[in-house]
Amino acid sequence: MTDTGAQRVVIVGGGTSGWMAAAALAKLLPRRCSVHLIESEAIGIVGVGEATLPHIRAFNDRLGIAESDFMSWTRATFKLGIEFRNWGRIGDSYVHPFGTFGRGQGEVDFHHYWTRLRLQGLNPPPLERFSMACTMAREGRFTRPTTEPGRITTTFGYAYQFDAVLFAPYLRQLAESLGATRTEGKVVDVELNGETGHIRAIKLESGERIEGDLFVDCSGFRSLLLGEALGEPFQDWSRWLPADRAAAMPCRTETAVTPYTSAIAMPAGWRWRIPLQHRTGNGYVYSSAFVSDDEAASALAGAVEGDAIAQPRTLRFRAGRRERSWVGNCVAIGLASGFLEPLESTSIYLVQQAITALLELFPERGIAPSDRDEFNRIIDLEYDRIRDFLILHYHATERDDSEFWNYVRTMPVPDSLAEKMELFRRRGRIVKYREGVFLDASWVAVYLGQRVRPLGYDPRADLPPADALLRGMGELEAEVAAAAEAMPNHLDFIRGYCPMAAAA
Ligand SMILES: Cc1cc2nc3c(=O)[nH]c(=O)nc-3n(C[C@H](O)[C@H](O)[C@H](O)COP(=O)(O)OP(=O)(O)OC[C@H]3O[C@@H](n4cnc5c(N)ncnc54)[C@H](O)[C@@H]3O)c2cc1C
Missing domain, CATH: 3.50.50.60 (FAD/NAD(P)-binding domain)
Structure with a gap:
């Protein structure tokens, strides 16, 4: 004392x-x-x-950190979610957004209505088009969320890439x-x-x-x-999460400064792409049981979308x-x-x-x-809970093009995850958390993005007539698209709000 x-x-x-x-x-x-x-x-x-999660904003707020100052100093960009490429199958792409699908209101979650229309063969538009965060990410737009109740621009959150x-x-x-x-x-x-x-x-x-x-x-x-x-x-936990190394290599930014992080599946793991104001972070997270360090480093070097700023650096870890x-x-x-x-x-x-x-x-x-x-x-x-969510990304795949993907696709998963997956498959149900980080929209994005398609849905989703439901969805899709179109480009927003500080 x-x-x-x-x-x-x-x-x-x-x-x-x-x-x-x-x-x-x-x-x-x-x-x-x-x-x-x-x-x-x-x-x-x-x-x-x-790359961070939206919770960091509350942390910074409690410390009295001014957002624009912090972003200038750390050369940060905004992050609306993560784009997953090649996970369910090679060629697939989905965004796990920070925000809801639909308005996130009402007793029955939006994806149940969407699943109903899909199972009835009525071909609703892709689920992403009902997410403000997904649409902004795909369009490369950014502005901060509004607070007026009911507005579609209140339905997303954001984090930082710094x-x-x-x-x-x-x-x-x-x-x-x-x-x-x-x-x-x-x-x-x-x-x-x-x-x-x-x-x-x-x-x-x-x-x-x-x-x-x-x-x-x-x-x-x-x-x-x-x-x-x-x-x-x-x-x-490496039997479920076998990645134990990462090769990291920053490069110059020669493509878009996206308001999202990309996670691109590779033959023995996945590759991150994180655009900052002054450079782009890249890394290949892999399992050393399936690829050598040299092979991983050269696969990364061959994949990055800009001139390398440094040689690949290998990091070792254990889940x-x-x-x-x-x-x-x-x-x-x-x-x-x-x-x-x-x-x-x-x-x-x-x-x-x-x-x-x-x-x-x-x-x-x-x-x-x-x-x-x-x-x-x-x-x-x-x-x-995070462990189960991460395992889902690997296990819910149809990929069979490498030993790594065959291993994760067929490995036994923890009972806690197997039960969650079974509930979703049967009736689109997400196990509710009172504590813990990833809520319903996150699980929905990953399940559907990786082709886990429910065979049923919440019976209350049968209440509205199908034509009214389709009309409502069409209106919502148009509202989301119009709101995104009215927003500034991500980089323009940053230039006006938090350009990188000379001190950094
Ligand atoms: C490949 C990879 C990618 C990642 N990407 C993300 C991401 O995108 N988002 C995210 O949230 N997290 C990510 N992380 C995790 C993130 O980097 C860490 O959680 C974060 O940096 C915190 O690290 P730390 O402070 O616990 O440890 P460190 O950064 O390792 O700090 C350890 C400190 O301990 C000190 N120290 C150690 N030994 C001694 C000693 N004997 N005497 C005195 N001091 C000592 C060191 O000097 C250092 O200051 C990633 C990690 C890895 C490996």
């Missing part, structure tokens, strides 16, 4: 998760804790992680201005309390010893405190999570707690959820097991 009775929080690691945690704790719990962060520039940060290397320094400035302190140095030892097993202090290569009450492990894949010092086991993220007085956040591949841009979201749970359950006068258990329950649930 400090003189004022506040907890001494020691954060190990100064990547995105370390500085997000430092800024949030310094801003929102200034009377409850002091924040001290240790990082090693010699070790560096993972330096990827460019330069991962610039985000942590941006947050560092903020955290330090709020009183967080930083030590440059390499942690070489962790001192445990022999009785409680809690961490008492960490030791740096310089010989310095730093004590704390609560230790936040943001040390990346190495999981220095939770994994190495406390020995918390890792649950390996899964630590059994518990909070053990004793150590809370792991970010890659130190686990990793699920970047197919749905969920890692920074998981960091944010862990920070929010830590703020809500921040220890008072010692650590209560009930707080710790609740934190672990929230984090486990988030990981488990």
